[in-house]
Amino acid sequence: MRFAGKNAVVTGGASGIGKATALRLAEEGAQVWIGDIDEAGGRDLAETSNGRIHFQRTDVMQADDIEALMQAADAAGGLNVVFNNAGAGGSRDPIDQISPDDWDRTQALLLRSVALGIRYAAPLMIARGGGAIVNTASIAALQTGAAPTAYSVAKAGVLHLTTMAAADLSRYDIRVNAVCPGFITTNIFTSALGISGDKRTQANGAIGHIATRAQPLQRAGRAEDIAAAVAYLASDDASFVTGTHITVDGGMTIGPRHSW
Numbered sequence: 399m400r401f402a403g404k405n406a407v408v409t410g411g412a413s414g415i416g417k418a419t420a421l422r423l424a425e426e427g428a429q430v431w432i433g434d435i436d437e438a439g440g441r442d443l444a445e446t447s448n449g450r451i452h453f454q455r456t457d458v459m460q461a462d463d464i465e466a467l468m469q470a471a472d473a474a475g476g477l478n479v480v481f482n483n484a485g486a487g488g489s490r491d492p493i494d495q496i497s498p499d500d501w502d503r504t505q506a507l508l509l510r511s512v513a514l515g516i517r518y519a520a521p522l523m524i525a526r527g528g529g530a531i532v533n534t535a536s537i538a539a540l541q542t543g544a545a546p547t548a549y550s551v552a553k554a555g556v557l558h559l560t561t562m563a564a565a566d567l568s569r570y571d572i573r574v575n576a577v578c579p580g581f582i583t584t585n586i587f588t589s590a591l592g593i594s595g596d597k598r599t600q601a602n603g604a605i606g607h608i609a610t611r612a613q614p615l616q617r618a619g620r621a622e623d624i625a626a627a628v629a630y631l632a633s634d635d636a637s638f639v640t641g642t643h644i645t646v647d648g649g650m651t652i653g654p655r656h657s658w
């Protein structure tokens with residue numbers, strides 16, 4: 399019950415990593431406000447949460463929506479934890495072909511959204527004497543080959559934004575950290591593979607194959623694996639941890655399992 403009496407915001411909380419994290423924070427005692435454009439998914443989760451999870455329609459491309467989400471949680475007695483996580487794949491075009499608009503949209507969805515999440519959470523946390531912010535980056539921030547260029551650059555920006563914000567906000571006792579997920583079996587990952595709907599069963603096979611080849615721990619990553627790391631970073635267990643990230647990727651960034 400590390401979050402008993404605390405209020406948390408999770409963007410992209412209707413699905414995947416955000417949903418698993420909202421459930422984990424709620425299980426550990428938090429009241430959680432999820433912001434998402436998926437109204438059906440968000441409402442479903444809220445309705446089945448015994449009053450611990452609240453849904454507010456939020457498009458993280460819109461500054462006003464982000465500000466309103468932070469204020470909703472703060473109004474319940476103070477904003478303690480924010481997980482800036484919403485995202486999608488963005489443009490798949492290589493750097494020699496991407497249009498200026500597609501570049502901007504990808505950066506706005508994946509990087510500006512996180513900057514604005516911090517921008518609107520921080521004053522509320524400052525007023526209450528501190529807080530913890532966690533941002534979703536990716537192993538794509540650390541290496542080529544995990545995702546297309548515009549997405550990877552945005553996620554690398556999230557990592558440096560995390561360190562800069564940690565430095566800016568340390569004087570207010572606000573910690574800022576990031577997680578770098580590897581391949582996690584959520585909608586983003588299956589749609590990046592071009593697999594959807596009734597092809598989901600095939601997806602499990604494809605993901606199993608990728609996981610076995612690429613990740614030394616040789617199983618598919620689960621949203622709950624990321625939620626556990628986020629809960630640690632957001633909790634007082636990490637009270638001396640700021641400006642850094644945890645990579646949760648089954649060892650993928652260290653290379654495949656040795657055969658010798």
Ligand code: NAD
Nearest residue numbers: 410413414415434435457458484485536581582584585586
């Ligand atoms: P997901 O598709 O299951 O969840 C993403 C959620 O974000 C969805 O509920 C979606 O509706 C929401 N969303 C999308 N655009 C939004 C917007 N404009 N405003 C508000 N909500 C919006 O995928 P996921 O894997 O859980 O993705 C969560 C985060 O994890 C993303 O930032 C993604 O880039 C990152 N990530 C995922 C993986 C992976 O392998 N799944 C790896 C590294 C990083």
